[in-house]
Amino acid sequence: MREDPTRLAEEVSSVLRHLVLLLRRTVAGQPVTSQQYAVLGSLERSPRRMTELAEEHAVQLPTMTVQINRLEDAGLVARGADPADARVRTVELTGEGRERLLAVRQARIGHLTRELAALTEQERAALAAALPVLAKLGLS
Amino acid sequence: MREDPTRLAEEVSSVLRHLVLLLRRTVAGQPVTSQQYAVLGSLERSPRRMTELAEEHAVQLPTMTVQINRLEDAGLVARGADPADARVRTVELTGEGRERLLAVRQARIGHLTRELAALTEQERAALAAALPVLAKLGLS
DNA sequence: TCGGAATATTAGCCTGACTAACTTAGTTGG
């Protein structure tokens, strides 16, 4: 039994902790927090309503309200209304928000790209093969 | 160029976001927070001094002081002194802390094990092959 | 022995999460 699930689970767990620490270090000191970056990313394609955003990011509505308040104060998003339902608030990127999103994304992807470029072709292949599996986790 | 680093970086980034959300969901509502669990894990083998703990978890000393205060209040760790250096505070697991650590670990590993057991042997192999690569990231 | 380095804590601030309570707007059944 070469790939014993329990032993594998322990190793996955340990690697996850490593990745979390890594994320914490690379994200520190950027012009938006990692949560804000994630929310901006949700808004890239089209406006969203508050409930959608909250669900997408697995937080409660009040949490999203506060986050959107801050992004709005920073001028990165704007609230709008749904003409068909006056209860609904929509949120969309401002021009500045879109610029900021792209800049931060470029910095993050660039950083990761340099890390990956330092690997061997075999290592990148191993990583690429595992990504669909990782993406599948948690859907059970 | 099948494993283009930039495209791979975007996919890794997206999978990372998924894993972070997954972690948030699975960790919610456990008897210790994920940070506390990590700190307890550090103390499993032997006592540590505050500076060591802070470095291991990539936080500043005051942050660790507060975390240890909470764990001490909860009776899960105890502070001690270094006979050779009166500036140093050591921290060690209490019996209750050790029990709690083991229980939470069992729950977490169990959860992950069930997820992994639902994968095919090929998927587990792909995951196992990628773990050393993931562990290597961020060391450059 | 005295001054700088090291260890830890305290205090004050911020982000980001939660629940409970509230307002406002839509929906539906008698």
Add this chain to the structure above:
DNA sequence: CCAACTAAGTTAGTCAGGCTAATATTCCGA
């Protein structure tokens, strides 16, 4: 048709977990 329920958001209050700056204490070396 309107009263009661439901849905969408916001506000208020609490907590964990980060940070920096300032403050003891203790150690050590010139």
